[in-house]
């Protein structure tokens with residue numbers, strides 16, 4: 001019940017704040033429409049009684065019934081207009097709230113909490129149903145009013161008739177039981193059903209048909225499919241027969257009560273002709289009551305789901321973490337010394353082992369740094385820390401002597417360009433997908449085309465049908481699907497939109513590219529990096545598994561299980577014969 005209360009409170013408060021005019025209009029129209037239904041039964045009773053008494057005023061009752069019928073039919077449609085729009089506005093407000101809650105605090109720390117990530121996912125999925133839930137609140141109000149009016153009318157004829165409300169429950173309970181029987185049967189056959197569908201796909205898709213022909217296996221497949229299908233349908237029919245019996249039993253209970261009620265009122269009418277209208281009233285109203293009880297229960301279950309969403313949203317709000325105060329120091333205009341990591345340690349959560357341990361490093365202003373290391377050494381984690389997405393668990397990161405923790409993360413990030421290893425595929429227009437990298441210039445086609453050129457992906461923009469205005473990806477529109485390498489180039493172009501950052505990071509940037517494309521991109525990227533280094537002392541940091549580009553770096557950092565194993569230049573590290581030399585030789589054996 002508390003879920004339902006929470007849903008009603010959230011939806012009505014939000015609707016009141018969003019547009020109270022629309023809310024009142026929707027509620028009034030809905031209530032008028034709903035209350036008209038039992039009043040039609042009253043009009044029919046009056047009509048019958050007057051007709052029996054040869055009273056010409058029976059016509060007025062007929063007219064009233066007709067008007068109420070029009071109300072019943074029309075009001076819900078007019079109400080729908082108001083609450084549907086209102087529901088959409090609510091959904092939009094709640095979506096914004098969710099985006100807001102997901103974006104605070106600025107880093108990624110909260111996303112590592114499985115409970116937070118789970119709650120966020122559930123709320124995201126459920127918010128789509130919120131507009132239905134507002135309709136359910138208003139409909140529930142209407143149904144409750146309708147039932148109250150019907151109950152009063154029934155009680156006035158005979159208090160015994162109120163029992164009809166209770167008799168309306170068994171068909172609902174039986175209906176749910178029957179549905180469970182069918183669901184269970186479907187679940188039991190789910191695996192076989194998936195297999196049947198899979199076999200059907202195999203037998204009708206070009207890709208598999210060519211192999212089936214080769215092995216002459218079509219008949220075998222068709223036979224298997226048919227046998228499975230027979231088994232599934234036999235189970236399904238059995239379940240449907242049992243469900244029908246259960247439903248019929250539930251309806252029988254109501255049917256008996258209904259028959260009893262009509263009989264009771266008929267005996268009154270037999271004694272007193274003036275009460276013939278009551279028979280008509282009961283025949284009409286009892287069916288309505290059954291439908292009302294069933295509708296009310298189904299609306300309550302919709303609201304229960306909405307209530308759980310509201311509860312989750314409340315939990316996210318309660319756990320909301322404010323931005324830490326005091327991050328007020330400005331980002332330097334130009335790096336003079338560089339970035340220093342001082343005894344940096346990091347673990348993703350308290351119970352987990354450290355991913356970085358006592359990392360002390362000087363990344364020189366204007367320099368090119370390459371971080372190498374085996375899988376899981378902590379390279380991407382180091383990048384995330386440098387981007388201010390996580391704070392070090394111990395030690396500090398200093399930008400020209402200013403602790404990164406004293407700088408607002410958003411201000412720091414405005415001075416970065418990063419191409420992440422697990423970059424996103426923003427399925428927007430090509431212009432938007434690249435332009436996101438520098439929103440101020442996202443509409444500037446020359447800037448977007450320039451970034452695509454620098455990323456070696458100028459050809460994507462000239463591809464038909466729509467160039468920069470064409471959708472990339474096919475997730476929701478008639479877009480062009482890109483290859484893995486092309487997606488990577490688009491992400492790279494996005495990271496090249498900002499032309500004067502303080503730190504340029506490429507984390508495994510060329511994994512999906514061939515060797516020639518990789519070498520071309522590195523050269524182009526180094527050109528951009530050189531310009532940024534000249535103007536702002538920018539540091540370029542490559543994370544790489546491949547060693548073909550490493551030897552030109554000013555500094556190579558070898559990470560090993562979260563520690564800095566070695567630092568230096570290519571020739572010196574090779575000569576030292578340590579971890580770097582070992583990795584380099586291993587790479588040479590595999591790739592050369």
Ligand SMILES: Nc1ncnc2c1ncn2[C@@H]1O[C@H](COP(=O)(O)OP(=O)(O)OP(=O)(O)O)[C@@H](O)[C@H]1O
Pocket residue numbers: 112348355373374375376377378379380381382421
């Ligand atoms: N969000 C996370 N939550 C918990 N552990 C994580 C998370 N991200 C990474 N790790 C763990 O941290 C360790 C270092 O991962 P990281 O991605 O930094 O390594 P890497 O050197 O970049 O590896 P690769 O070369 O395979 O990309 C790994 O053991 C990884 O499982």
